[in-house]
Amino acid sequence: MSGAVVSTNRSQAKAASTRPERSTRSNTKQKSRRSQGWMPNQHGAWFMLFIPPLMGLILQPSWAALPLLITWWAGYFTYFAITIWVKGRLRPKHLPPVLTYGAITALAGIAALITQWQLIAWLPIFAPIIAVAVYETIKRRERSLVSGWSTVLAAAMMLPTVASVSTNGTPAAVSADLWWATAWFALYFGGSIYYVKTLIRDFGNHARFIQSVGFHAAVFIGAIALAVAQPHTWPVAVVGALLAARSYAVPRIAQRHGKRIPPKYVGMIDGLVTVFVVVAAFAAFGS
Template sequence: MTGHAERTAKAAPRPGKGRRGGTSGWIPDQHGAWVMVIVPLIVGVLLARPAPVHVPLAVAWFVGYFAFFAGGLWLKARGPRKRRYVAPLVTYGVICAVAALVVVMMRPTILVFGAVFGPLVAVAVWEAWRRRPRSLLSGESTVLASCAMIPVTAWAAGDPMTVRLWVATAVIALYFCGTIPYVKTLIRKRGDRGWFTGSVVYHSVAAAAVTGLAVVGLVTWVAVPVFLVVALRAWWMPRRAERRGTPWRPRTVGFGEMAVTALVLVAALVPPGVFQPVTV
C-alpha cells in the first residue's frame, strides 16, 4: 500500500508482499475490487438456479481476477522486476484456462459472451500497458465486465435471460460504475471540482433512471430511496471532507460502501410489486 512504512531488512515480509514492500502478485491488494468480483457471481446464482457448472465458472472467474492482477503488475514493471510476477501470472493463467475450458465443455454456447468480455478486457489491458491502470476508462471497463457475470451465471445454468435479470444487472451496474468517480473525489481527485461535478451529475442521473424503472414497475420502489441516498453521499462526503479540512480515511469509505452495497443488492433483488407505495 502506498505511504506504508518501509520494513527493516531483518523483518520477514508478510504473505503476498515482496521483500521491498511491494506486492508479489500472488494476492491482490485492491480490497475494493473484491466486492465487484464476489457480488455479481452471487447475484447471478440467486437470480438463476445453482448448477454444477457454477463451480468451474467460479474458479475461472476468481482465479482469472488473480491472473489479471498479476498481469497488470507485470505490464507496469520494468527490467528485472518483471520476473517477480511471472510465476503468479503463469500459475493463475493456467488454472483459469483449465477451469474456463471445463465451463465451455459443459456449456459451449457461453462463448457468445466473448463478444462482451473481449473488448472490455482489451481496454483494461491496454490501459495497464499504458501504465494507467487506475484511469476512469480502465475502472469502468472492469466494472462492466464484472457486472456482465450476472447474465453469464444465469446463461451457464441454462436459465432464460429474463427482464428481471437484465434490470437487476442494470441497477447493480449503475451503482458500481458510480463508485469509480465517487471514490476518486474522496482520495486521488479530492478537491477537483470537475470530478466532483461529474460524480454528482452521474449519481443524479442514476437516481432518476432508477425512479423511472420503479414508475414503470420494473424495480421495487425500495430502489428509489436507496439511489437517492447513493446520490446524496456522492455530494455530501466530498463536501464534508472539504469543510472540515481533512480527508476521509479509506477504511471509513470502505465500510460505508459495504453498507450501501447491501442496500443496492436489496433494491436489485427484491421483486417488483413488493413494498409499493400506498395510493389513496
C-alpha cells in the same frame, strides 16, 4: 530466587523485543506477496468481484456454473498479476503469478465450456471489454476511468452469464429482470469510481465532484423512471436516492474538515451501502 526472577524478566524482555520484529517480518512478507502480484491490493474491487456472479448463481442456481466462477475469479487474479508485471517492467520475478493464475483460468475456462459449450456465445461481449482493460494496463493506465469502467462492465456482466448456465448458457436465455439487475450493479460500481476518486485521488477536485454528483443524480432519476414504469422496482429508487445523497454529503464533509477520509473508513461506508444495493436488487429483480 532472585536469579530466577532476573532470568524470567530477561526472557520476557527478549520475547517482547522479538514480537515487533516478527510482526514486521510478517507484514513485510504479506506486502511482498501483494507487490509481486499474488494478492490483489485493490480492496474495493472485492465487492465487485464477488457480488454480481454470486447473485446470478443465487437467482438461477446451478452446480454447472462452478467452473465459470473459478474462471472469472482466477481471471481477475491473472489481470491483477499482469498489471504488476507490466508496472514492474516485465521483470521475471513478477511472472510466476501471471503463469499460475493464467493456467488456472485456462483450465477452468475449458472446464466451463465442456460443461456448457453454449457459453461461448458470451465471448463477443466480454472480448472487447477485456481487451480495453488489458490495453489500459499495457499503457500503464490501470487507474483510468476507461480501465475502471471496463472492469466494472465485465464484473456486472458476470451476473447474467452465471445465471444463464441454468438454462442454455446464452444471452437470449436471460430474463429482463436479470438484465435490469445487471444494469443496476454496473451503475452502482461505475458510480463508485467517481465517488471514491472524490475522496482519495481527486480529493478537492471540484470538477470530479460535480461529475460524481451528476452521475449519481442521473442514476436516481433513471431509477425513478423505472419505478414509475415498473412499480415493483421501487427499492432501487430508494437506494438510488441514498447513493445520490452519499455522493454529495460524504465528500463535502471531508472537504469541510480539510482532510481525506482514510481509505479503510471509505471501505467501511461502501460495505454498508453495498448491503443496501444488494437488498434492493433482490427486492426489485429477484422475483
